Amino acid sequence: MTYTLQGSTGTWEIVCGLEVHAQVISRSKLFSGxxxxxxxxxxxxxxxxxxxxxxxxxxxxxxxxxxxxxxxxGLNAQINLNSRFDRKNYFYADLPSGYQISQFExxxxxxxxxxxxxxxxxxxxxxxxxxxxxxxxxxxxHDQDPSRSFIDLNRCGVALMEIVSEPDIRSPEEAGAYLRKxxxxxxxxxxxxxxxxxxxxxxxxxxxxxxxxEPFRTRCEVKNVNSIRFVMLAIExxxxxxxxxxEAGQExxxxxRLFDPARNETRSMRSKEDAHDYRYFPDPDLxxxxxxxxxxxxxxxxxxxxxxxxxxxxxxDYGLTPYDAAVLVAEQSIAAFFETVASGxxxxxxxxxITGDFFAALNRTGRTIETSPVTAETLxxxxxxxxxxxxxxxxxxxxxxxxxxxxxxxxxxxxxxxxRQVTDTGAIDDAVxxxxxxxxxxxxxxRSGKDKLFGFFVGQVxxxxxxxxxxxLVNEALRAxxxx
Amino acid sequence: xxxxxLSIAEARxxxxxxxxxxxxLVQAHVDAAAALNPRLNAFITLTPELxxxxxxxxxxxxGDGSAGPLAGIPLGIKDLFCTKGVRTTAGSRxxxxxxxxxxxxxxxxxxxxxxxxxxxTNLDEFAMGSSNMTSAFGPVENPWKRAGDPGxxxxxxxxxxxxxxxxxxxxAMGATGTDTGGSIRQPAALCGLAxxxxxxxxxxxxxxxxxxxxxxxxxxxxRTVQDSAMLLQSMAGFDPRDSTxxxxxxxxxxxxxxxxxRGLRIGVPREYRAxxxxxxxxxxxxxxxxxxxxxxxxxxxxxxxxxxxxxxxxYIVAPAEASSNLARYDGVRFGxxxxxxxxxxxxEHTRAAGFGEEVKRRILIGTYVLSAGYYDAxxxxxxxxxxxxxxxxxxxxxxxxxLLTPTTPNAAFAQGEKMDDPVAxxxxxxxxxxxxxxxxxxxxVPAGLDGQGLPLGLQVIGRSWDEExxxxxxxxxxxAAGFSVLPALRAGVVR
Numbered sequence: 014m015t016y017t018l019q020g021s022t023g024t025w026e027i028v029c030g031l032e033v034h035a036q037v038i039s040r041s042k043l044f045s046g047x048x049x050x051x052x053x054x055x056x057x058x059x060x061x062x063x064x065x066x067x068x069x070x071x072x073x074x075x076x077x078x079x080x081x082x083x084x085x086x087g088l089n090a091q092i093n094l095n096s097r098f099d100r101k102n103y104f105y106a107d108l109p110s111g112y113q114i115s116q117f118e119x120x121x122x123x124x125x126x127x128x129x130x131x132x133x134x135x136x137x138x139x140x141x142x143x144x145x146x147x148x149x150x151x152x153x154x155h156d157q158d159p160s161r162s163f164i165d166l167n168r169c170g171v172a173l174m175e176i177v178s179e180p181d182i183r184s185p186e187e188a189g190a191y192l193r194k195x196x197x198x199x200x201x202x203x204x205x206x207x208x209x210x211x212x213x214x215x216x217x218x219x220x221x222x223x224x225x226x227e228p229f230r231t232r233c234e235v236k237n238v239n240s241i242r243f244v245m246l247a248i249e250x251x252x253x254x255x256x257x258x259x260e261a262g263q264e265x266x267x268x269x270r271l272f273d274p275a276r277n278e279t280r281s282m283r284s285k286e287d288a289h290d291y292r293y294f295p296d297p298d299l300x301x302x303x304x305x306x307x308x309x310x311x312x313x314x315x316x317x318x319x320x321x322x323x324x325x326x327x328x329x330d331y332g333l334t335p336y337d338a339a340v341l342v343a344e345q346s347i348a349a350f351f352e353t354v355a356s357g358x359x360x361x362x363x364x365x366x367i368t369g370d371f372f373a374a375l376n377r378t379g380r381t382i383e384t385s386p387v388t389a390e391t392l393x394x395x396x397x398x399x400x401x402x403x404x405x406x407x408x409x410x411x412x413x414x415x416x417x418x419x420x421x422x423x424x425x426x427x428x429x430x431x432x433r434q435v436t437d438t439g440a441i442d443d444a445v446x447x448x449x450x451x452x453x454x455x456x457x458x459x460r461s462g463k464d465k466l467f468g469f470f471v472g473q474v475x476x477x478x479x480x481x482x483x484x485x486l487v488n489e490a491l492r493a494x495x496x497x
Numbered sequence: 498x499x500x501x502x503l504s505i506a507e508a509r510x511x512x513x514x515x516x517x518x519x520x521x522l523v524q525a526h527v528d529a530a531a532a533l534n535p536r537l538n539a540f541i542t543l544t545p546e547l548x549x550x551x552x553x554x555x556x557x558x559x560g561d562g563s564a565g566p567l568a569g570i571p572l573g574i575k576d577l578f579c580t581k582g583v584r585t586t587a588g589s590r591x592x593x594x595x596x597x598x599x600x601x602x603x604x605x606x607x608x609x610x611x612x613x614x615x616x617x618t619n620l621d622e623f624a625m626g627s628s629n630m631t632s633a634f635g636p637v638e639n640p641w642k643r644a645g646d647p648g649x650x651x652x653x654x655x656x657x658x659x660x661x662x663x664x665x666x667x668x669a670m671g672a673t674g675t676d677t678g679g680s681i682r683q684p685a686a687l688c689g690l691a692x693x694x695x696x697x698x699x700x701x702x703x704x705x706x707x708x709x710x711x712x713x714x715x716x717x718x719x720r721t722v723q724d725s726a727m728l729l730q731s732m733a734g735f736d737p738r739d740s741t742x743x744x745x746x747x748x749x750x751x752x753x754x755x756x757x758x759r760g761l762r763i764g765v766p767r768e769y770r771a772x773x774x775x776x777x778x779x780x781x782x783x784x785x786x787x788x789x790x791x792x793x794x795x796x797x798x799x800x801x802x803x804x805x806x807x808x809x810x811x812y813i814v815a816p817a818e819a820s821s822n823l824a825r826y827d828g829v830r831f832g833x834x835x836x837x838x839x840x841x842x843x844x845e846h847t848r849a850a851g852f853g854e855e856v857k858r859r860i861l862i863g864t865y866v867l868s869a870g871y872y873d874a875x876x877x878x879x880x881x882x883x884x885x886x887x888x889x890x891x892x893x894x895x896x897x898x899x900l901l902t903p904t905t906p907n908a909a910f911a912q913g914e915k916m917d918d919p920v921a922x923x924x925x926x927x928x929x930x931x932x933x934x935x936x937x938x939x940x941x942v943p944a945g946l947d948g949q950g951l952p953l954g955l956q957v958i959g960r961s962w963d964e965e966x967x968x969x970x971x972x973x974x975x976x977a978a979g980f981s982v983l984p985a986l987r988a989g990v991v992r
Binding site: 061064065066067068069070071072073100102104105106109110111112162164290292293294297298299300 | 578579585587592595597598599601702703704705706707709710711737738739740741817818820821824825827829830831840841844864867868869872876
């Protein structure tokens with residue numbers, strides 16, 4: 014799938030790389046013991062270290078290091094046994110120390126890659142350049158008072174993983190697929206909750222455009238985009254802006270921009286000339302970070318089954334299509350749901366029900382897999398009722414909708430509503446006779462060669478039997494009666 | 498008996514023998530402070546009520562047998578150590594009336610062992626200086642006087658000038674200091690005291706206002722080598738809150754003082770024989786070597802070839818770290834704030850008004866050497882040279898057990914001298930800076946007087962983690978020197 018923008022001078026290709034800031038799941042902050050819970054009272058989770066009081070010193074949180082290593086392993090990346098923390102110096106009111114502790118020259122994780130699945134069934138490999146640990150800043154609140162800004166330092170010092178991709182992304186769809194895949198991997202690993210609306214995952218988007226085969230042209234960075242949809246929109250808007258500039262005979266200048274979703278456009282934040290000089294240097298309060306190979310190996314051994322492996326297993330063991338398998342492994346809870354339903358049953362049928370009726374019901378009712386009234390057990394029981402001939406597929410849809418509405422067990426619904434499939438051949442024959450008697454004109458047409466009317470008769474018989482006829486027996490009875 | 502004239506060891510013996518109480522001992526020092534401090538300006542903040550309350554606590558502990566090794570001993574605390582509930586200024590206007598809600602690890606250790614704090618001693622602003630002239634709270638007068646020139650007001654050295662002056666003048670029995678480029682050893686030498694800078698990582702930096710994190714060493718002043726060993730014994734120890742603190746047992750320093758130097762090899766680094774070094778400094782150095790030789794040590798000429806780059810390197814690394822460490826003084830959360838129309842103005846006005854000239858100079862130097870385009874030529878190169886300096890020490894300590902050098906190129910100078918040229922001031926630290934760059938332990942011990950009757954110190958430098966040998970060598974020098982001259986201004990002698 015090749016995505017291009019059509020300009021007046023030809024077609025343009027998008028070149029995009031993403032820097033994702035993923036907040037690490039940990040009880041305390043990267044260098045202090047303060048808690049990290051989201052949504053607490055402002056400034057209730059701030060230690061003296063976070064507030065940069067005189068003489069306070071950072072102490073590295075081992076769990077945050079383990080989370081970064083787990084993530085690196087999940088991204089098939091090089092784990093750097095020797096890394097280092099640097100100070101990134103700049104002044105801002107929500108950065109109390111005047112520097113952010115980050116990893117500049119020697120990140121904890123090096124090159125890796127992510128395979129993303131696109132809706133057309135194709136797959137792409139997106140390279141990971143690096144992953145490093147750093148502190149989040151606090152929040153400046155400018156809308157609380159007409160003349161003053163308020164500062165909330167709860168987030169200040171929380172561990173972030175900055176995950177930098179190679180400029181391998183060639184379309185908004187690929188960017189979306191990459192972010193979804195990254196989020197899936199992080200959630201599987203339990204290293205980041207991936208909630209972009211809470212800001213625990215944010216993306217900076219680097220975009221440039223070029224004609225096919227050209228070297229890279231100047232890029233712009235769109236900062237702090239906070240949803241996958243906005244990332245996709247921002248890439249397209251920024252790429253279109255750059256195409257217009259190039260085609261007008263002008264130059265794109267390297268700068269930092271912001272995406273305005275209301276106007277679906279990016280606007281300049283600061284130019285390269287105004288760029289900060291961050292004066293990175295090794296943080297003298299911290300020792301170099303040295304990991305033991307054995308410790309990394311133990312973390313690796315304790316990783317859960319990751320989405321790629323699970324998808325491959327679903328294809329191999331359950332005979333699913335790669336696309337269905339990819340959909341089912343997107344969330345661990347869905348994959349587990351599927352495996353419960355598929356256990357001892359027709360797995361492809363289970364997959365179809367989950368990705369079809371079940372997901373549709375969740376969407377329609379605004380529920381999640383955790384709050385769904387239909388459980389893996391009751392959906393499995395529904396499949397069992399079909400398999401043993403108690404109900405047919407058509408009735409099953411009706412039973413399923415009742416399950417969504419009531420949360421009741423399918424057998425009870427079938428019982429209460431009298432939906433059991435009719436296999437009594439006498440009753441079927443009666444229905445067949447009645448339908449043929451009621452439609453002499455159609456019967457004449459059929460007999461004169463219009464075979465397609467067979468389906469019409471099946472439908473009429475099923476309707477006469479309120480849908481409960483065994484489809485195979487209805488077919489058989491009709492065929493026998495019409496062949497006479 | 499003059500209580501203010503006792504050593505810590507003697508005072509502790511007297512307390513144990515009930516010759517006097519801790520309250521009496523502390524009251525004598527509180528009185529000395531009241532009499533002398535208005536002139537010396539050694540303390541920025543005096544806390545006599547707190548001191549006497551602590552003394553009463555020490556008496557109780559002495560009574561019930563739970564007294565710690567420093568019970569009742571009155572100390573001065575350099576105003577760079579955060580002290581819970583007691584204003585901490587770092588010698589700067591920018592901290593304003595900052596009162597820390599926490600106690601630094603080192604001072605907490607001293608309190609644990611029963612020490613009594615008289616107050617917070619003066620210092621160069623943020624410990625940046627070698628004369629105590631950069632303090633926002635005014636200069637400190639050195640209690641020593643040039644012979645025949647009582648009118649000249651001499652500096653105590655710096656940056657821990659207030660601590661040194663307080664101990665020399667018998668206001669305090671000992672004091673804490675910090676040593677980033679010589680800030681304990683240089684004032685110790687200029688005030689006739691023992692001053693120890695231990696190995697980097699031996700004393701926690703937690704709760705000490707940072708100047709240059711990789712060079713800052715908390716340490717101690719006292720009037721005898723053994724007293725300084727007793728103080729360091731209490732101050733030292735692993736602290737999990739300081740990632741650069743090292744988890745090693747602290748040896749028995751008092752015992753180490755009695756070891757002697759028989760069989761030790763003492764190195765004489767030829768690079769310390771600076772051009773233009775006063776003859777009397779050179780003579781004292783040779784005298785010190787003779788004392789050690791007479792006590793059974795072998796003297797060995799050694800070379801530390803990168804010493805000559807030490808000072809230049811220091812004045813890149815230290816300002817670089819300082820420029821970042823001092824970014825937190827922005828008027829937003831604590832300390833002084835000057836209003837501005839926007840955030841940038843608030844920063845500019847606050848920092849322009851809050852920092853003194855020397856601090857601003859070093860922030861500018863530090864910002865410059867870390868800037869894009871200059872980082873490689875300055876900071877990165879300085880780090881490489883620092884590695885070479887460390888390597889020099891590793892090499893010589895394969896051959897010798899300790900080094901002996903002068904502590905400073907000269908004795909105390911007068912307020913106003915060396916003030917026009919910052920580089921001339923920086924040269925005060927030429928002999929002390931290399932030990933900070935390498936993190937090795939070093940101490941200054943008073944060894945004699947110059948021609949004007951002012952004290953001169955000799956510096957003993959040891960291997961990393963081997964403060965014991967440093968104390969042993971210093972004790973032999975102290976014993977041989979028999980340094981008994983007293984400063985002109987001291988408790989009981991106020992004019």
